[in-house]
Amino acid sequence: MNEEDVKHIHKQKMQKRKEFQDKQVQAADKTKKLLMVYTGTGKGKSTAGFGTILRSLGHGYKVGVVQFIKGAWQTGELAALNRFDNLIRYEVAGEGFTWNTQDRERDIKKAQEAWNFALEMLTDDSYHLILLDELNIVLRYDYLPLEEVLAALGKRQNHVIVTGRNAKPELIVIADLVTEMKLVKHPFREQGVKAQEGIEF
Amino acid sequence: MNEEDVKHIHKQKMQKRKEFQDKQVQAADKTKKLLMVYTGTGKGKSTAGFGTILRSLGHGYKVGVVQFIKGAWQTGELAALNRFDNLIRYEVAGEGFTWNTQDRERDIKKAQEAWNFALEMLTDDSYHLILLDELNIVLRYDYLPLEEVLAALGKRQNHVIVTGRNAKPELIVIADLVTEMKLVKHPFREQGVKAQEGIEF
Numbered sequence: 001m002n003e004e005d006v007k008h009i010h011k012q013k014m015q016k017r018k019e020f021q022d023k024q025v026q027a028a029d030k031t032k033k034l035l036m037v038y039t040g041t042g043k044g045k046s047t048a049g050f051g052t053i054l055r056s057l058g059h060g061y062k063v064g065v066v067q068f069i070k071g072a073w074q075t076g077e078l079a080a081l082n083r084f085d086n087l088i089r090y091e092v093a094g095e096g097f098t099w100n101t102q103d104r105e106r107d108i109k110k111a112q113e114a115w116n117f118a119l120e121m122l123t124d125d126s127y128h129l130i131l132l133d134e135l136n137i138v139l140r141y142d143y144l145p146l147e148e149v150l151a152a153l154g155k156r157q158n159h160v161i162v163t164g165r166n167a168k169p170e171l172i173v174i175a176d177l178v179t180e181m182k183l184v185k186h187p188f189r190e191q192g193v194k195a196q197e198g199i200e201f
Numbered sequence: 202m203n204e205e206d207v208k209h210i211h212k213q214k215m216q217k218r219k220e221f222q223d224k225q226v227q228a229a230d231k232t233k234k235l236l237m238v239y240t241g242t243g244k245g246k247s248t249a250g251f252g253t254i255l256r257s258l259g260h261g262y263k264v265g266v267v268q269f270i271k272g273a274w275q276t277g278e279l280a281a282l283n284r285f286d287n288l289i290r291y292e293v294a295g296e297g298f299t300w301n302t303q304d305r306e307r308d309i310k311k312a313q314e315a316w317n318f319a320l321e322m323l324t325d326d327s328y329h330l331i332l333l334d335e336l337n338i339v340l341r342y343d344y345l346p347l348e349e350v351l352a353a354l355g356k357r358q359n360h361v362i363v364t365g366r367n368a369k370p371e372l373i374v375i376a377d378l379v380t381e382m383k384l385v386k387h388p389f390r391e392q393g394v395k396a397q398e399g400i401e402f
Contacts, residue, residue, distance in 0.1 A: 006305075007305055007306075010305045011304070011305075027393055028393050028394055028395040028396070029393060029395055030394045031394065031397055032389060032392075032394045032397075034394075034397070034400060036244075037385075039385075040383070042380035042381065042382075043249075043380045044239060044245060044246075044252075044382070046252075047248075047249040047252035048245035048248040048249040049252075050255070050256075051247075051249060051250075051251040051252030051255065052248055054255050054277075054278070055248070055251075055281065055399055055402070056399035056400070057277075057281055058276070058277035058278060058279070058280030058281035058399075059277045059280065059399040060280075061398075075259070076255075076257065076258075076259035076260045077255070077256055077259060078259070079259030079260060079261075080255040080256065080285075081259075083285075084284075104207075104208055104211045104212075105208075128399050129399060129400065159397070159399075159400050172385065172386060175386060176386075176387075176388065177244060177386065177389065178384075178385035178386035178387075179245050179383065179384060179385060180382075180383040180385050181243075181245070181381075181383075182241070182380065182381040182382075182383050183379075183380060184238075184373065184379035184380060184381050185376060185377075185378065185379035186377075186378050186379075187377065188235060188377045188378065191231070191233075192228055192229050192231045193229055193231045193232065193235075193377075194229040194230055194231065194232065195229070196232055197260055197262075198257035198259075198260045198329050198360075199235060199237075199253065199256070199257070199330065199360050201256070
C-alpha cells in the first residue's frame with residue numbers, strides 16, 4: 001500500500017465515523033435529569049464527581065454536595081469550591097471513615113443527618129446537580145434504609161451523582177450512567193509513597 | 202446473635218481495618234512525582250483529570266493543561282479554570298475530533314504542536330501537575346512518536362495525568378497509577394437524550 005492509499009483509507013474511516021456520530025447527535029434531542037454512579041475500587045470516583053460539580057459551577061448553576069464520609073484530605077477541593085461559594089451548598093457528615101469510629105450507632109446517626117441534608121436538596125429543583133459523595137459506602141453498611149433512598153432518587157428533579165465502592169445493584173438498575181473505576185495499577189502506596197498535596201488531597 | 206454481639210463484631214472489624222490503615226499510612230513517608238493514567242471506555246476520565254487540576258489549583262499550585270483533542274464542549278471547564286487564571290497555563294490543539302477533520306497530515310501537525318506545549322511544561326519543574334488530556338488517543342493513532350513521549354515522561358519533575366481510551370501498554374508499564382473507567386451502563390444516549398449543559402460540557 002502506498003502513502004496515498006493509506007491517506008485515502010484513513011479519510012474513509014474517519015468519514016464513516018463522523019457520519020455515525022452526526023446521526024447519533026441529531027437523534028438525541030431529549031433532556032433528562034440524570035442519575036450517574038461512579039463505583040469500583042479504582043481512583044477517580046469522587047474526583048470525577050467533583051470535576052462535574054465544577055463544570056456546573058462554571059456555567060453558573062447552583063449545586064449541592066453532601067459528603068457522607070468525611071475524608072481527612074479535602075482542603076484542595078474546599079479551596080476550589082470556595083471560589084463559587086454563592087452557588088454551592090456543601091454539607092459534610094460523619095466523623096472520618098467508619099473504621100476510625102468503630103461505633104455503628106454513631107455512624108448511623110451521622111448518616112441520617114447527612115441524608116436529611118440530601119433530602120432537602122433532592123426536593124428542591126433549584127439545584128442543577130447534587131453530588132452524594134460516598135453514599136454507596138453508607139448504603140453498603142446498611143446505615144440508611146435503601147428503599148427510602150431509592151424512592152427519593154426516583155422522585156427528584158435534579159441531576160445526581162452518587163460515588164463510592166460497592167454500589168448496590170438496586171441503585172445500578174435505576175441509574176442512567178454507571179462507570180466502574182477499575183484499579184489496573186496502583187503500586188506507589190505499597191512502595192511507601194505518601195499522599196501528596198494537590199494530587200490526593 | 203443479639204444486638205450487643207452485632208455491635209461487638211462491628212467494632213472488632215473496624216478496629217482491625219483501622220490498624221491496617223494506620224500502619225500503611227505510617228509506612229508511607231516518601232514522595233514521588235506520579236504518572237497517573239485514566240483510560241477505558243467509561244465516562245469520567247477527563248473529568249477526574251480536571252478535578253485533580255482543580256485540587257492543585259485550590260492549594261495554590263501552578264498547573265498546566267494540554268488538550269490534545271479539542272472537544273466541542275468545554276465551556277464549563279474553561280469558566281471554572283478562569284477563576285484561577287494566574288496559576289494555569291492552558292493550551293488546546295487540534296480541530297475537533299479526528300473524525301471531524303479526516304485529514305491525517307493535519308492531525309499529525311496539530312498533535313506535534315500540542316506536544317511542543319507539553320514539552321515546555323514537562324521540562325519546567327515550576328508546574329506541580331500537568332494534565333495531558335486525550336494524549337492516549339493521539340498515541341493510538343501514531344500521531345506522535347511513542348518513544349519520544351515515553352522519554353520525556355521519564356525525565357520530568359512534575360506530577361502528570363494522561364487521559365484517553367486505549368492507553369499504550371508501554372505507558373501503563375511506566376505509570377504509577379492506572380485506572381480503567383469501565384462502562385457499566387450508559388443507556389441514555391441510545392434513548393435520544395442529548396448532552397446537557399453543566400453535566401457533559
